[in-house]
Amino acid sequence: MGGESYDGPALTEADVLRCVPGLRALLLRLTRNLETTNDLAQETVIAVILAVREGRVREPGALAAYVYQVARNKVATLSSRPSLALIEELPEASVWGERPLTPLEHFEAGELRELALAVLGELGNERDRSLITGYYIEGLSKPELMQRMMLNADQFDRVISRARGRMRERLLAKMNGQPAAMRGSAPSGHSFPKDQKAL
Amino acid sequence: MNPLEGFLLKAYLDGELDNEAAEAFELLLIERPDIAELVDADSALRIGLGQTTVASATPALSPVATAPAAVIEQAGQAQRIPAVVPDARFGRRRSFLYSPALAAGVMLALGLGAGYFAGRPVAGDMQTATLAYIDKTRDISAKPVIALPDGGAVVLLAPVATIDACVPEVLLRQAGANDMRANAVPDEFGYASFVVARSALRLGEATVEVRCGSAPVSHYAITFVSATASGAGQSP
Incomplete structure (x- = not known):
């Protein structure tokens, strides 16, 4: 090198x-x-x-x-x-x-929990929230969740991508509100x- | 981010890339802050929601009837014992940052010996379970033999090697059965307890793997036998 x-x-x-x-x-x-x-x-x-x-x-x-x-x-x-x-x-x-x-430099783990729950609460319906909790909390796999909830891959990806996108927006918004002194x-x-x- | 990058990102976050593809994507990640933001968002969800329970996140959510440990999940939470749940995704995960020397060192440190069956019920009014202990203090080279009851719940007390500041993931692999996975914080002696329904365990060979993130830390083989057939089943 x-x-x-x-x-x-x-x-x-x-x-x-x-x-x-x-x-x-x-x-x-x-x-x-x-x-x-x-x-x-x-x-x-x-x-x-x-x-x-x-x-x-x-x-x-x-x-x-x-x-x-x-x-x-x-x-x-x-x-x-x-x-x-x-x-x-x-x-x-x-x-x-x-x-x-990066946004995550400003967060403690406890704050992430609040943000994550807020993102979860923003999801449109119970099925989407169940998918997110199944994926991130229960650790179920994509095929397992697709079968359990009778979703196809596109439907699964849409919900997960929406949650990730909203989490990114919340992290960025929170970071931009941080005092520059940090x-x-x-x-x-x-x-x-x-x-x-x-x- | 172009469509191909978006596709690869999803596959990476879902653990669907093989080793080489994942490493290539991680190189791209180093160079691309826009991709890093989405990887961070996924990590933030995982960390943030990882601190909560299904019940507190979505009170109306139906229980996971397919999880073998679901029948004693409440008991596991009350005792701060991680319930073991199947994780087919884990079986596809790539091995990453694997260091044979590190793993060998950890294996020596564990000093695994023969497990024995204590037959001690878990106290309290939750559920009766049988304690199965994988002994690390006896014969270093022996494969632990765990005698299982015919039914009910089993609390598997297993050595779990740790890496600083990492909550290890423990994977139980059995031939012909779905892998089971749990996050575990070992106690001061390096052990963690796992609650699992006896019906989810199969007699025969099994492997316990310990990982930190996606990096394997250690693994060891154990053998499940029937307590009834072997004449074991009581505390030594």
């Missing part, structure tokens, strides 16, 4: 930060834990930025794969890694603070280890 012969435009830290929303979505899907996602996203970005600075990643086309692999490694080593070191505060000028924010704060009280905070 980042071969010596590459002469194209150099990767920048801003390029790395543009990967943060997708990185966080991936990590949250893998860990299903908001705090862990925040911590691992931060650690991944640090690792990738250091790699860019050291010239180990140079080609823009290789960036996503590099971010992806680092994220996978971070998740895979979750059980053996030491606890994150705590420092008093994240440096104001940190690159991490300049990342594009941006750039260290997630979940954890921050960069001291030897890495110069970013």
Whole structure:
């Protein structure tokens, strides 16, 4: 990665930060834990930025794969890694603070419950609500729910897609209502280890 | 997002992509904030609704009559014991982030030994159930043998390896039967209890798999035998 012969435009830290929303979505899907996602996203970005600075990643086309692999490694080593070191505060000028924010960075798990129940309540009828609870709460599969509720695939997809779309809208709306001062704060009280905070 | 991307997104979120396709989609996800928003929305629904129960989310919802554990679901909730429900979708899920070294380490840490049948009823006025304990402290190499009663409910006490900050998913696989799945928070000794109807368990070989998200953490084999036929069935 980042071969010596590459002469194209150099990767920048801003390029790395543009990967943060997708990185966080991936990590949250893998860990299903908001705090862990925040911590691992931060650690991944640090690792990738250091790699860019050291010239180990140079080609823009290789960036996503590099971010992806680092994220996978971070998740895979979750059980053996030491606890994150705590420092008093994240440096104001940190690159991490300049990342594009995603709605879920602002939420606690309890708030998500309220939002999810609100989305559930918005669904038009009892059948749609039953489908969502069957899928997300009971963990039933799409074929099981289709059979149980006598739905075809299109009907199933429409209801699930509507719920996901409304959840996205609610998350975005809630985030846009957040005070700007929250941006750039260290997630979940954890921050960069001291030897890495110069970013 | 074009129609193909939308199609792939749905398939990804529903766990219908194979390993290679899922990884390719995840690479696209890294580069596409618009797709990330929808993946986040799905995760938010899963996390948000995962903190509630069917009863509190939709009071009028009919019970899941097809779930083997449904008959004791109320008891399971009251005791904070996760009820095991079938999850055919799990069987299609791709293996992801699988580390053989990690799994081997976890298996050694578990030190699985022979399970034994305690025959101890669950107290209280909910339902009587039989406790089946998969012992991890005895012979490290033996396959645990679990003696099952002829009927009723079984509380399966099983070792569950954990990854920090992950609520593990435990999958019970049996030949010729639907997979059963439960989310479980192990106790301080690394065990979690699962309530399942005896009728949902088949005598013979079974496999317990533990996952964190979509990443397998450990797995081990067990054997279910009849307590009546084996002469077991009481606490050692």
